[in-house]
Amino acid sequence: MGLFDKLLSEAGKVIEEVATDENKEKAKDFLNSLGEKLNDVAKEVTSEENREKAKEFFGNLGERLNEAAGELKESLREEEKAKEYYEGEQPEDELPARDKILKVLAEEFPQYIVKEDVSPLTIGGTGRFMNYSIGVYDGETPKLFIMLIGKTTTSHREYRWSREEAEKNGIPFYNFIVHYPNRYDYIKERLHKVL
Numbered sequence: 001m002g003l004f005d006k007l008l009s010e011a012g013k014v015i016e017e018v019a020t021d022e023n024k025e026k027a028k029d030f031l032n033s034l035g036e037k038l039n040d041v042a043k044e045v046t047s048e049e050n051r052e053k054a055k056e057f058f059g060n061l062g063e064r065l066n067e068a069a070g071e072l073k074e075s076l077r078e079e080e081k082a083k084e085y086y087e088g089e090q091p092e093d094e095l096p097a098r099d100k101i102l103k104v105l106a107e108e109f110p111q112y113i114v115k116e117d118v119s120p121l122t123i124g125g126t127g128r129f130m131n132y133s134i135g136v137y138d139g140e141t142p143k144l145f146i147m148l149i150g151k152t153t154t155s156h157r158e159y160r161w162s163r164e165e166a167e168k169n170g171i172p173f174y175n176f177i178v179h180y181p182n183r184y185d186y187i188k189e190r191l192h193k194v195l
Contacts (some may be wrong), residue, residue: 045195097148097182101134104188109195113137118145125165130158135195144172144194151179 095103105114118135119125121140130153132145145166153159156173156177172194176182 097176097178097187100184100187101146101176101191102150104184104191105134105136108188108191109136111138112143112195113139118142120162120165123165123169123171124163127161128158129162129165130148130156132162142169142171144174144191146174146176148178149175151177156161 017031031083059115075146102114105112113136116133116138117137120132130147133148134146135142136144145162147153147159147162149159163173174190174194
């Protein structure tokens with residue numbers, strides 16, 4: 001395999017992968033060293049056969065570089081959108097976690113009945129419990145219990161007993177830690193997994 005074929009093969013592989021995060025550094029290194037390699041290629045171009053290969057190579061390389069540049073720009077645009085989305089505040093994200101959850105339930109799951117501050121005694125528990133912040137019901141059948149908690153709530157016995165009572169009855173149980181952002185779309189995604 002001649003130098004042209006090797007360079008074309010290497011360029012093709014790197015350029016096809018240039019838009020992925022793990023290969024950006026590899027692509028950058030390749031493009032930085034491309035000038036040096038092209039000097040070696042120029043020295044090899046002495047026969048008519050190699051001139052035709054060089055013409056073909058540079059034509060293909062130009063096309064692939066343009067495609068790679070377009071993919072890289074698109075990838076960077078997507079990264080910026082994602083960054084703005086996750087770092088930026090959405091109008092719903094200004095609400096407290098409870099209000100966001102109730103809003104998602106009303107908009108996405110209007111077929112269910114929503115009850116707040118539900119006692120585990122309603123599902124057969126006996127003893128001291130922490131109430132479920134929100135219960136989602138299909139008629140009288142509980143479909144999900146949600147607990148709005150602080151960072152250390154899970155260490156409390158009453159919390160554990162409430163969680164265990166839901167699990168014992170086969171009722172899905174979700175936590176939302178109120179100190180976390182709990183973005184609107186995150187809540188929607190989690191609730192769609194179970195409802």
